[in-house]
Amino acid sequence: MTLTKKAPTLADLLDWLERQRSRGQVVYDEKQRCWHVLGHSEAAAVLSDPGAFSSDLQELMPQQEDFALFQRGNFVRMDPPRHRKLRGLVSQAFTPRVVAGLEPRIAQVTNELLDGAAGQTRVELIDKLAYPLPVIVIAELLGIPASDRPVFHRWAETFFNRQNIDPDQSLLAAGKEAMENAAPTVREMNAYLLEHIRNRRGNLADDLTSKLILAEVDGERLADEEIIGFLGLLLLAGHITTTATLGNSVLCFEENPGAAAEVRKDPGLLPDAIEEVLRFRTPFPRLARVATRDTRIGEVDLPAGAVVMPWIAAANRDERVFTEPNRFDIHRPRNPQLAFGHGIHFCIGAPLARLEARIALGIMFQRYADISVALDEPVEEANPWLMVNVNRLPLDLRPSR
Template identity: 35%
Template sequence: MSDAPLPTIIQLTPLDPTYRADPHAVLDDLRARCPVRHDPTSGAFVLSRYADVRAVVSDRDLWRDALNAEEGTQARKRVEENYDPSVPRAESTSILTLDDPDHARIRQPLSQALYARVAKFRPEVERIVDEALDRLPSDRPFDLMDLFCVPIPIDVIASILGVDHDRLKEFREWSEGTILGLNPFRTPAQTEVMERCGAALAAYFLETIAARRAEPRDDLISDMVRLQAQGAPLTDTELRINLGALLVGGNLTTTDLIGNAVRLLLLNPGELAKLQADPSLINAAVEEVLRFEGPVDVTGRIASSDTEIGGCPIKTHQSITTFLRAANRDPEVFDDPHSFNITRKHKPHVAFGGGAHICIGAPLARLEAQVALPRLFARFPNLKLADPDAEPQWRTLPFFRGLERLDLVAG
């Protein structure tokens, strides 16, 4: 066990090269030495043990909105930068950071409509994946992230929303631009791109909501307009904000889920052979990727009353940052946690969080990975890393784990 200083929150992001190269070397040490730790940089309590993380994300009494955090914390400062007290909270942020009753009021009809769409969407996902596969060259190396992992989630959500084919290029550009909002350390130039794309996307959603109200189609926006007409108590602004959040929250993470999965299967040919011999293992394989190399590092909560976690007292309004990545490799829960094993005995991971705020897009992300992976390896059964000895090119986006590039050859 190390006697080095405990890492700050910045050292627990891929901005730090040590963490970027191997987050678990840092997280294992933190979990062993101080599984509940107050971070002076962010002002939050950092949790890294599975039992504590799972209990917190499942606790429906804790707050999600950082406006409830104590003064001076990083979480609250980031929210206050754009906070206008004259605007209803539900018309300035999405269900990702809303608390009840607004959270439940908006999430219920949105999840109802989304899950009904996902349940019948496999043929469309298969079509989109096959189109992406057709773009992959068989005679030269290619970047799987650029040609396959990035476009599939954007095209899937565009299809669910009902984006017209002739506007798909614009929609892709807006989607890529708004994802910059996930980076708290973006440059002024990136902020300008994010704001421009965000404004264009907001205008598009409001325009489309009005169009679907006049002339419904077979898409999610029409479903939501229909639910509004039937009495679902949400405004067009609330709908626009949450459609945007669905887009931003789902695209990058599903891109990373697929990219991380392909890399892991190529690095573990025995596991890939298991999957190819028994395609029914695909669901278990996706869950193991989520546990082993999930796309998201953390999620946060705010204490709604004085409490205690792991013997550490936490007061009302204090921030809690749960490290999902650390929890998913806790040796107290997962046997041989650092081995990638698609047939391991199932125990629930926390890659999608939990409780009232469990990722609303989880069923869609799972579906996309469950379709994309088998079809990729069926089309290219001899797929290989272009340079097996090359260091992986991990992105530096804080609190996410995904590849900048994944250079492959068809074999």
């Protein structure tokens, strides 16, 4: 397997995290001007206390009109009580019953996408399956044309695939630069979604966009501009985690053929295997919070106003919680991985992402007697400082007879 040379790599990031951990589970970074939270219990404590650690980072960043519009409905960056009210509007779209009801459609789309590659022994996984599958599913939930997925892909690349991350740069400077670079994309996305919302308002249907148009918060309907943030968040976050998890799963199975053989023999192991993939190659390696008051995490006192970075990738390799954390083990008796977050901001789409990964991988194991990463083409991995995922993953496939 040949990896395209990119810096930094996941191994580089993990080495850097362990060097930070050698100083403690909560450490201050003079260069980045933030507190790195590396331990599992410490990260969970930060994420479970929105009163002490705010998700609203707007005061740290320069105000930008396009981002301000998007943030109006972005409940990921809200604190209670507003967060609870707005998140409740979309929770109905991700109830266990609704998600379970999507299983036949997910299987149908998976088979249709793989049928499109029938007869091919070399397939690029991301383009053929890992990206289009979750985009089609989430777009249908939102009532947005899935045929526009090349546009959505370009948006996601802007937000999750930048390559100019400098670990020694202050977070405020990096954030300002990121906002400037992403502003044109945010402007395009806002305009696209606003047009969709206005069109749907005059032609309501059985989709989440229509439900948001009709919903009330504190006796008031949402403005079209508020719905933009909802849809943008769900459209991007609603597919990128599944895309990453599918690619990361194939890489983990490639590196651990014994685990792949076990799962192929017993598909009932797939859910636990996916949880281990999420722990071992955590899609979103870090989150960000701001301390609202002087507080204590572990053995460290943090001042009010401190920028706090819970590193999920480090928490998921905390040896105090995970035996042999650097070993891929689908039989872990306990796997409290934090890949989907913790507390009130736990990923609302986690059940859907898990279901999509389980169905897609299960169908792949049924259809192909052998799945291996191509040796003569590069695997393109994203910058792990932003996201641990694969942009290009060529596979050699041998169909089952």
